[in-house]
Amino acid sequence: MTGDVLGLLRAELGAQVDTSPAALEDARADKSGHRASAAPLAVVHAETVEHVQATLRIASATGTPVVTRAAGTGLAGAANAGGGEIALSVRRMTRILEVSPDDLLAVVEPGIVNADLNAQLAAYGLWWAPDPASRAISTVGGNIATGAGGLLCAKYGVVRDAVLGLDVVLADGRLVRMGHRSVKGVTGLDLTSLLIGSEGTLGVIVGATLKLRRVVPGxxxxxxxxxxxxxxxxxxxxxxxxxxxxxxxxxxxxxxxxxxxxxxxxxxxxxxxxxxxxxxxxxxxxxxxxxxxxxxxxxxxxxxxxxxxxxxxxxxxxxxxxxxxxxxxxxxxxxxxxxxxxxxxxxxxxxxxxxxxxxxxxxxxxxxxxxxxxxxxxxxxxxxxxxxxxxxxxxxxxxxxxLGGTLTGEHGIGLLKRRWLADELGDDQWRLQRDIARVFDPAGILNPGKVFEA
Amino acid sequence: MTGDVLGLLRAELGAQVDTSPAALEDARADKSGHRASAAPLAVVHAETVEHVQATLRIASATGTPVVTRAAGTGLAGAANAGGGEIALSVRRMTRILEVSPDDLLAVVEPGIVNADLNAQLAAYGLWWAPDPASRAISTVGGNIATGAGGLLCAKYGVVRDAVLGLDVVLADGRLVRMGHRSVKGVTGLDLTSLLIGSEGTLGVIVGATLKLRRVVPGxxxxxxxxxxxxxxxxxxxxxxxxxxxxxxxxxxxxxxxxxxxxxxxxxxxxxxxxxxxxxxxxxxxxxxxxxxxxxxxxxxxxxxxxxxxxxxxxxxxxxxxxxxxxxxxxxxxxxxxxxxxxxxxxxxxxxxxxxxxxxxxxxxxxxxxxxxxxxxxxxxxxxxxxxxxxxxxxxxxxxxxxLGGTLTGEHGIGLLKRRWLADELGDDQWRLQRDIARVFDPAGILNPGKVFEA
CATH class of the missing domain: 3.40.462.10 (FAD-linked oxidases, C-terminal domain)
Incomplete structure (x- = not known):
């Protein structure tokens, strides 16, 4: 089966498929200090939406788990890829597709580093407010997938306040565009917010429409x-x-x-x-x-x-x-x-x-x-x-x-906190959330063992 | 069957059950100018969370549709209750359960009118920013269920930016508490945001933890x-x-x-x-x-x-x-x-x-x-x-x-815009959203015919 999956990936994705020991080793860990006990099958370095779609079609057809990652700076182990899994990296998808100063928005690919984006936005007098302490090394896609916070949140909000829309590849490879380019928008359910902080369990974020602010004067x-x-x-x-x-x-x-x-x-x-x-x-x-x-x-x-x-x-x-x-x-x-x-x-x-x-x-x-x-x-x-x-x-x-608080303010559940998830949510809500994840991913190939593992 | 449902409601809820012609007539319409072609079975005037839970247990057991409403000021027909349906009114649940100036939050019941809440918050130097044009007559619960906007949104945000957590009664009568009291919180999926703007299709909002602002000086x-x-x-x-x-x-x-x-x-x-x-x-x-x-x-x-x-x-x-x-x-x-x-x-x-x-x-x-x-x-x-x-x-x-826009900025889909929902979402996302609604409401008793009716 392993041979089949690798063969299929190589046949369709060629040079994007990396099985070098260094790449496999790297994909086992994030910055949580934890590491998967075995290396993944392969790292796919996606450079386009189509690469992501092809990977998920193959994963879906073969029942192979997929762990999405980018810079690997997470602190909860959510991006650790282990034995039998495909590590799908979007780190090379770094383009800024659009900056609209008049609409205070930018459309970007997920692999761009937070600080790199902000360096480029500065030329427009704009910035994307989320500023995790890792901003010099963490990606926008990772910030969104974890629902990252940072130092400025009380005044300028968290990631959830700074994303208008998301392009998401589903478990079977279909591409769905969620959310809006406008300030307001209540068409149907707010799947954009649902994807924010979903830690790779619902789909792969391949594009984001970000809500920007003007650089604060003074x-x-x-x-x-x-x-x-x-x-x-x-x-x-x-x-x-x-x-x-x-x-x-x-x-x-x-x-x-x-x-x-x-x-x-x-x-x-x-x-x-x-x-x-x-x-x-x-x-x-x-x-x-x-x-x-x-x-x-x-x-x-x-x-x-x-x-x-x-x-x-x-x-x-x-x-x-x-x-x-x-x-x-x-x-x-x-x-x-x-x-x-x-x-x-x-x-x-x-x-x-x-x-x-x-x-x-x-x-x-x-x-x-x-x-x-x-x-x-x-x-x-x-x-x-x-x-x-x-x-x-x-x-x-x-x-x-x-004290009226919560288990995780900004790092996410990943591997490290899944043992407490049901304690905070209660069993009813835990099951509701897991069942929603199953709607997105009926076969359970998206980051299995993370977040909702009982 | 109608007799059964009414009998069950009366046996458990007594005086909360209203079948007066005036009440039934009133429940047929909101402010959209549209009206259900027949009157609902009954209006249940819930005054407690337990009233809501009892209503939903009976509805669930008998397969009776439930249309949740409060002040009936919606503009998309989402709260119109028709033949064979229970109109579940939370309009009498008007208590402010807590105001915490230091944490900039309030916990309220859904039936309180937006302007009434803000009049009471003013004594603390606080306000809840969402200000739909209907604020003098619309309720906080309705504002949340529709994802209301208003006049101040570009500067002070929409409802989605002003809710920290929700207490929700599910279709079968279970109570679930979603969200947080803290500024940050990324434990599991963001069901609070999913409920905001869900127009009565996912559950009944019976309590809300609101994010407040200090009154703006100057x-x-x-x-x-x-x-x-x-x-x-x-x-x-x-x-x-x-x-x-x-x-x-x-x-x-x-x-x-x-x-x-x-x-x-x-x-x-x-x-x-x-x-x-x-x-x-x-x-x-x-x-x-x-x-x-x-x-x-x-x-x-x-x-x-x-x-x-x-x-x-x-x-x-x-x-x-x-x-x-x-x-x-x-x-x-x-x-x-x-x-x-x-x-x-x-x-x-x-x-x-x-x-x-x-x-x-x-x-x-x-x-x-x-x-x-x-x-x-x-x-x-x-x-x-x-x-x-x-x-x-x-x-x-x-x-x-x-032009890169959306069908509804702040009123919701309800009855009036459901014919265009799939046009904007695309068929894949439309089905995904409908399937999520089914996780919450497998039997389809929550506001059927609204939003996701094909």
Missing amino acids: DVCTIAATFPTVRAAAAASSAVTAAGIQPAIMELMDAASLSAAHALLGLPAPTPGASQLTVQTDGPAARTEADAIAEVLSAAGGTVSATYDRDEGERLLAIRRAMHPAMESLGNALIEDVSVPRSQMAAMFDEIARVEREHGVEIPTVAHAGDGNLHPNFVFQGEDVPQVIWDAADDLFRAAIR | DVCTIAATFPTVRAAAAASSAVTAAGIQPAIMELMDAASLSAAHALLGLPAPTPGASQLTVQTDGPAARTEADAIAEVLSAAGGTVSATYDRDEGERLLAIRRAMHPAMESLGNALIEDVSVPRSQMAAMFDEIARVEREHGVEIPTVAHAGDGNLHPNFVFQGEDVPQVIWDAADDLFRAAIR
């Missing part, structure tokens, strides 16, 4: 504030939100992550135990808002420094952006991604401290404090997640749910 | 500009968008609708042939933006008057808000709801003029020019839509599609 101001405890920093971030000021970015680093990032960047060690909030404001009122935020943070017990200089601000933020490599430098990490209502930030940090105590683990944590999305990092050595880490993660996740 | 400035032709007005509106200024509201009225609204309000007749743009700006930069817009409109050939006074501005907008009653005063109306990319506004008005010429009909048209959503009104006398009107509407819709 200053970018940055405030860094250190607090004696993480709880104080979290409470201060809630105070900013409650004061009715909308920062563009508000990032929180606890003491362990701040130390790790400083070490990675070769900076002097921070004050022991200190946590940090890094806040940016932008737009015409950036300075007024920065001053108001500095006042709130001071009143909340922070030691505040502020700059109206954009470059100096980027240097302050670089510490936050170093978090993921800093964790990688410590070992493998199970990165949690819980999200809670913003008023519950301090309470969630209390829960993290409790989980650390009760399970005897350290959990360096950063948070997009402006939108209540936390990334507790469970660092471990070796290939497999130790049971104590799973237990601590389980405890942490249930705490987030109790 | 002035509200209003500019009215008249133009010698509708094309000139449309081109001027595109020029405002292209200039990078974001008005809160930008409404266009063509000569026929302007005349009708003036007549209804007892105002002096406008200059013959004149079209009008009414633009509002808000927020801290309202005056600067209003001045800039006035300049763009003058340069585009408009006769401009402007006011920084909020009340005077509301008087100018009252002419636009009188459009729907003005059309009702002329006869029955088939209200089209096409939406095009903003750059195509002038071209769409050219197409409307062509359709008027070629089909010999008059099509008074207003448009949410800021987001490219047009409401061409086909006025006719009598109960049934004449064939010439259907033909003209068909021509118009296809023109919108050619």
Whole structure:
């Protein structure tokens, strides 16, 4: 059967089919630190919609599983391709097909890197707002397939707010165009939103009509504030939100992550135990808002420094952006991604401290404090997640749910969080979602074992 | 069978079951000007989630169709209940269960009227942004079920941007909670978005977690500009968008609708042939933006008057808000709801003029020019839509599609537009959507004959 599938792929797709050991090895893993136990059959490097369609026709005819991937920067294992599977890469589909400044939209292929797109949009005075921390290496298609978030979400929205339409190849190779080019559109069911965050289980995104924004005029101001405890920093971030000021970015680093990032960047060690909030404001009122935020943070017990200089601000933020490599430098990490209502930030940090105590683990944590999305990092050595880490993660996740939160704010379910999916959705909704996936993919060839695996 | 259903409903729901002629008559129609050919079996006035669940359990057990409604202000016939059907009204479920200013969210029941909710939120300095023209009479549940739009959408978003989660009773009476209370959340498929705009075909919305905004500080400035032709007005509106200024509201009225609204309000007749743009700006930069817009409109050939006074501005907008009653005063109306990319506004008005010429009909048209959503009104006398009107509407819709637009921007498909649904979606996507609806409603008891009727 393996021979048949490979033969069929090669006959129809020729040079797009790659079975080199390096390519197969690469397709086994994303950035989650997890890796499929065996290599996939082949990597198909699709360069056109037709390549994707041909791959899916063959997969469908032969009952072969297909794992769609692009840059492989996911953090939940959703793009890991294993034994007997076709890894379908759309990484080479990088064209910008249209930019319409008057309609504030762009039509792009899925493999274009987020930062590359934005570099090209800048020439029009436009940008696509989603800014996952991985934006320099992650693709627009991957951002959409995972429903990515980022640092700017509280002010500028998540991926779901920034996509007008999608071109999707179905499991059997048919191409369907979902959504609209217009600002409004309610024709039928909103399949565009359904595909966003579907992690390769419903179809393959081969084109996207993106909703753009004009580049925000004015200053970018940055405030860094250190607090004696993480709880104080979290409470201060809630105070900013409650004061009715909308920062563009508000990032929180606890003491362990701040130390790790400083070490990675070769900076002097921070004050022991200190946590940090890094806040940016932008737009015409950036300075007024920065001053108001500095006042709130001071009143909340922070030691505040502020700059109206954009470059100096980027240097302050670089510490936050170093978090993921800093964790990688410590070992493998199970990165949690819980999200809670913003008023519950301090309470969630209390829960993290409790989980650390009760399970005897350290959990360096950063948070997009402006939108209540936390990334507790469970660092471990070796290939497999130790049971104590799973237990601590389980405890942490249930705490987030109790606080009105959710299992994943922006990374997705993939492999790593599927064991908790039904806990959050409830059995009725879990079955409903799985049955919807079956409508798209009756034979279950699209990313099997991910998300909905019971 | 009818007797059985009624008996079962009465036994379980007692006083909630209403078979008075007035109630049955009322449930036959919405504000589309269309009416079911016979009256429904009964109206169930649900006051609790349990009432909705009991109704659906009985409907499911007896195979009885259920048409969910609230205020009956829809414009596509989706809430019209006919012979053999249960009209399930959630209009009495009007409670606000929670307002959380710190988390910018509210949890409400579906029957609360949009304006009533906003009146209560104002005490917190908060508002729910969706503002359909019907906001004084339409409910939050209806706004969500239709995916309503409104006047402020280009700046403040549509319903889909303003809902975090939904509580939904399924066809068999089970309750499912979809979505999140947090800003971010990508756990599983986005069923919340799927339910928004599903027009009663997937489930009954019994609760909604709404994403709120803080009341915008600053002035509200209003500019009215008249133009010698509708094309000139449309081109001027595109020029405002292209200039990078974001008005809160930008409404266009063509000569026929302007005349009708003036007549209804007892105002002096406008200059013959004149079209009008009414633009509002808000927020801290309202005056600067209003001045800039006035300049763009003058340069585009408009006769401009402007006011920084909020009340005077509301008087100018009252002419636009009188459009729907003005059309009702002329006869029955088939209200089209096409939406095009903003750059195509002038071209769409050219197409409307062509359709008027070629089909010999008059099509008074207003448009949410800021987001490219047009409401061409086909006025006719009598109960049934004449064939010439259907033909003209068909021509118009296809023109919108050619311009990259869509059949419905904010009213939904309901009865009136189901004949074109597959034309826009394509047969593959139409079947996919219908099959998803069947996952929710295998027996087809939820609003049958609407949206997906072939």
